[in-house]
Amino acid sequence: MSKLMVNVPLNRVEGDLEIRAEIVDGRVSEAWACGTLYRGFERILVGRAALDGLVITPRICGICTTAHLTAAARALDAIAGTAPPASAVAIRNVALMAEHIQSDLRHTFLMFAADLVNPAYAGEPLFEEAMRRYEPFRGETAIETIRETKKLVELLTIVGGQWPHSSFIVPGGLVSVSSPGDLLQCRLLLRRFRQWYQSRILGCAIERWAEVRSTADLDRWLEESEAHRNGDLGFCLRFMRATGLDQIGRGTGSFLSFGSLDLPGGTAVRAPAGGGQFVPAGFLAPGGGVSEFHEEKVTEHVACSWFQDDEEARHPMRGETRPYATGQESAKYSWAKAPRYEGSPAETGPLAEALIAGNPLFSDLVRGQGPNVLVRQLARLARPAELMPAMETWLSEAAQDPTFYKTPGEITEGEGVGLIHATRGALGHWVRIEQGTISHYQIVTPTAWNASPRDGGGAPGPIEQALAGTPVRDAANPVELGHVVRSFDPCLVCTVHALQRGRSAGRVIVGAL
Amino acid sequence: MSRTLYWLQCGSCGGDSMALLSMESPDFTELLRILNIEVLWHPSLSNGSPDHHRRLLKELLSGDRPLDILCVEGAVVRGPGGTGMYNTFDANPKKDLVSGLAKRAKYVIAVGTCASFGGIGADGEIEATGLQFLKRARGGFLGAGFTSAEGHPVMNLPGCPCHYDVVGGVLTALSLGTSLPLDEYNAPLEWYGLLVHQGCVRNEYHEYRVEERDFGEKGCLFFYRGCHGPVAYGPCNKLLWNRRSSKTRIGVPCHGCTEPDFPQPYPFFRTRAIADVPLELPNGVDRAHYLAYKAMAAAAAPERLTKRKTRV
Ligand code: SF4
Numbered sequence: 147m148s149k150l151m152v153n154v155p156l157n158r159v160e161g162d163l164e165i166r167a168e169i170v171d172g173r174v175s176e177a178w179a180c181g182t183l184y185r186g187f188e189r190i191l192v193g194r195a196a197l198d199g200l201v202i203t204p205r206i207c208g209i210c211t212t213a214h215l216t217a218a219a220r221a222l223d224a225i226a227g228t229a230p231p232a233s234a235v236a237i238r239n240v241a242l243m244a245e246h247i248q249s250d251l252r253h254t255f256l257m258f259a260a261d262l263v264n265p266a267y268a269g270e271p272l273f274e275e276a277m278r279r280y281e282p283f284r285g286e287t288a289i290e291t292i293r294e295t296k297k298l299v300e301l302l303t304i305v306g307g308q309w310p311h312s313s314f315i316v317p318g319g320l321v322s323v324s325s326p327g328d329l330l331q332c333r334l335l336l337r338r339f340r341q342w343y344q345s346r347i348l349g350c351a352i353e354r355w356a357e358v359r360s361t362a363d364l365d366r367w368l369e370e371s372e373a374h375r376n377g378d379l380g381f382c383l384r385f386m387r388a389t390g391l392d393q394i395g396r397g398t399g400s401f402l403s404f405g406s407l408d409l410p411g412g413t414a415v416r417a418p419a420g421g422g423q424f425v426p427a428g429f430l431a432p433g434g435g436v437s438e439f440h441e442e443k444v445t446e447h448v449a450c451s452w453f454q455d456d457e458e459a460r461h462p463m464r465g466e467t468r469p470y471a472t473g474q475e476s477a478k479y480s481w482a483k484a485p486r487y488e489g490s491p492a493e494t495g496p497l498a499e500a501l502i503a504g505n506p507l508f509s510d511l512v513r514g515q516g517p518n519v520l521v522r523q524l525a526r527l528a529r530p531a532e533l534m535p536a537m538e539t540w541l542s543e544a545a546q547d548p549t550f551y552k553t554p555g556e557i558t559e560g561e562g563v564g565l566i567h568a569t570r571g572a573l574g575h576w577v578r579i580e581q582g583t584i585s586h587y588q589i590v591t592p593t594a595w596n597a598s599p600r601d602g603g604g605a606p607g608p609i610e611q612a613l614a615g616t617p618v619r620d621a622a623n624p625v626e627l628g629h630v631v632r633s634f635d636p637c638l639v640c641t642v643h644a645l646q647r648g649r650s651a652g653r654v655i656v657g658a659l
Numbered sequence: 660m661s662r663t664l665y666w667l668q669c670g671s672c673g674g675d676s677m678a679l680l681s682m683e684s685p686d687f688t689e690l691l692r693i694l695n696i697e698v699l700w701h702p703s704l705s706n707g708s709p710d711h712h713r714r715l716l717k718e719l720l721s722g723d724r725p726l727d728i729l730c731v732e733g734a735v736v737r738g739p740g741g742t743g744m745y746n747t748f749d750a751n752p753k754k755d756l757v758s759g760l761a762k763r764a765k766y767v768i769a770v771g772t773c774a775s776f777g778g779i780g781a782d783g784e785i786e787a788t789g790l791q792f793l794k795r796a797r798g799g800f801l802g803a804g805f806t807s808a809e810g811h812p813v814m815n816l817p818g819c820p821c822h823y824d825v826v827g828g829v830l831t832a833l834s835l836g837t838s839l840p841l842d843e844y845n846a847p848l849e850w851y852g853l854l855v856h857q858g859c860v861r862n863e864y865h866e867y868r869v870e871e872r873d874f875g876e877k878g879c880l881f882f883y884r885g886c887h888g889p890v891a892y893g894p895c896n897k898l899l900w901n902r903r904s905s906k907t908r909i910g911v912p913c914h915g916c917t918e919p920d921f922p923q924p925y926p927f928f929r930t931r932a933i934a935d936v937p938l939e940l941p942n943g944v945d946r947a948h949y950l951a952y953k954a955m956a957a958a959a960a961p962e963r964l965t966k967r968k969t970r971v
Contacts (some may be wrong), residue, residue: 153750164749183736184736184746184785185670185785187779190779195927195929197928198926198927205779206827207676208676208678209674252786256703260704260706261706282705282706288688289688296686299681299901300681300901300903303903304903305909307910307911309678309681310677310820311916312911313911319874321910322970323872324909328970551875553874561730589715622710624708624709642699
């Protein structure tokens with residue numbers, strides 16, 4: 147038996163993540179996902195004015211900045227008891243969706259696909275073509291992705307002034323509404339982008355892709371034309387199948403969505419799964435059906451995270467963040483906390499979103515082969531097809547009604563939760579305001595779910611579980627681990643947690659009393 | 660011969676890198692090609708294996724491989740207790756990598772407010788600092804006397820995030836040998852010599868003191884909404900974002916994110932004022948004259964501004 151420990155600092159995840167893996171006879175026996183950066187946001191928020199989360203929290207993450215802004219504003223909406231007007235809801239949605247789409251494509255072609263051109267695949271028949279498309283800084287698709295996704299950022303700039311890090315979403319609605327002319331510009335940008343996505347990525351119209359409702363449909367679609375096979379979705383699919391990426395990275399099999407994209411009053415858009423949100427909330431237990439989501443069932447553990455121990459897992463409204471760095475040798479090994487739903491770890495992200503909404507294609511794919519790297523990435527790459535038609539409708543509806551803000555007045559007291567499904571999945575802000583000042587702020591991010599360390603009961607997080615069993619051909623170039631981890635699109639800057647006041651004592655132990 | 664660039668992310672949100680992807684004419688990849696800059700490593704974009712990266716770092720740190728430009732994004736994290744263990748790479752504090760690489764690079768560039776001045780974590784227990792400044796104080800992580808291998812101090816490019824055209828402009832200047840005069844915070848005057856206020860489409864409202872008291876009222880944001888435009892130096896309203904807009908143009912007050920003390924310790928959406936007069940006036944104005952002028956201006960405000968029909 148050959149046994150080997152490797153430490154893999156992973157790049158092309160947003161932020162800092164290191165994977166420690168034990169490899170026995172060429173397979174991962176156990177893995178640990180270590181968030182290696184702690185930025186202490188809560189400490190910065192506590193004591194600030196009620197609205198200041200709208201400026202501070204987008205800066206947690208330069209890639210999900212609008213998601214944090216939305217969650218922060220929703221928590222304040224809840225505290226103030228205001229419902230934003232329909233046009234504001236529509237524009238909030240459009241902004242969030244534009245952020246999802248640019249991120250889905252940038253992640254796939256700049257971060258995930260860079261592993262497909264790893265020298266480990268030099269012998270693959272599709273390798274040369276993959277190089278032509280995905281070589282970092284040079285590949286044709288890589289360069290086009292940079293050029294085209296920028297147009298969605300431009301749309302975000304028209305409605306939000308700047309990207310990343312604007313604060314244009316506020317309790318009660320938006321700071322302003324784009325003029326009809328600006329909204330027309332947004333629609334042009336969206337149409338242009340849609341045309342590129344259809345011709346370059348799908349190789350067909352969104353309407354044709356929407357008819358792909360099962361694994362058999364997918365195979366038929368792939369056979370149907372050169373355009374389907376050679377679009378980047380078809381090509382990635384073929385490459386991933388040829389290299390066995392549908393065989394690795396199973397994970398926990400449990401999926402979570404907090405729900406997102408409220409339908410504005412009077413909209414013509416219908417939610418694919420019914421209900422009042424375009425992306426439904428829900429929890430999917432391994433092998434079970436979708437159960438209704440209850441916010442009170444979210445807890446966070448710190449047993450294996452560098453925070454001071456609690457006897458029990460805590461709900462985020464009662465959770466605390468007291469950092470406690472012990473170095474490399476104790477049970478603690480990550481700056482990410484371990485969020486749990488009903489006590490169990492859960493995967494979140496585009497695949498969770500599709501499965502909880504009952505998307506027929508992805509439900510069938512997962513029924514057949516279980517969750518894996520391929521299906522996870524495919525869900526991400528196909529998500530824009532789901533989002534763009536609704537965005538177009540909302541942009542046109544928003545131009546009809548210029549009411550974008552209903553003042554909530556001064557926000558002085560109360561507790562509220564802002565839940566959304568961000569680009570990478572379930573995101574929540576738990577906020578308490580006392581005397582106009584933030585007295586409590588806890589954030590549970592999508593990456594905290596996916597890259598979660600072990601909990602108090604020793605259960606590994608989704609990425610850790612997905613890594614177990616992964617074959618590693620060359621420990622010096624463990625590209626397989628890269629595939630598995632990146633299929634979750636981790637954004638480690640998001641695991642930032644807060645810090646209570648504390649002094650350093652001894653070696654690297656802080657936060658003591 | 661090509662110039663080499665290493666991009667290091669420390670305590671950051673990745674936003675400066677994300678902003679770079681918005682660069683136009685030429686875009687970021689074209690710019691690198693035109694200027695013949697070889698990116699040895701960018702954490703979001705490179706695809707070398709961990710071993711390849713470790714080898715590269717060894718060569719750079721020993722000086723065996725020359726490094727022309729070091730870009731640092733994010734604050735240097737020194738906590739807890741000076742150990743730097745809140746931010747590690749391969750189990751070692753990342754701050755050691757910063758000092759090691761900074762010694763070797765010909766030019767060291769701090770991209771964004773966190774790398775320049777400490778930014779978001781500067782008051783927190785992570786003990787964040789900028790490379791050569793901590794807020795307004797010279798020193799920071801590398802020390803006031805630090806100069807790069809070619810004798811330059813760290814060049815600061817603040818902004819949260821830094822505007823991509825500033826990064827592009829600096830890379831171009833370094834590559835083509837054009838010198839960039841710096842201000843007192845070592846930021847190029849070209850982009851940090853003008854106020855955010857300059858170029859804002861709300862200037863005429865400001866002129867006649869037509870002010871917003873609540874969001875969306877279509878006016879200037881200076882008197883009540885906490886806008887830092889007239890006191891913060893930065894190019895937002897000159898360069899614009901994606902050549903389209905800026906926060907102040909759409910009605911988000913400028914939060915002074917390019918300033919050394921960002922995030923300021925007082926509320927973001929409320930102007931600190933006594934009897935409705937802001938404590939901080941536009942840079943350089945005389946208080947008595949300014950107040951007299953504002954009173955007259957408000958009285959002279961034309962109806963097309965006070966009863967506006969257009970978006971701003
Ligand atoms: S909103 Fe701010 S930047 Fe614009 S004119 Fe008023 S003070 Fe100047």
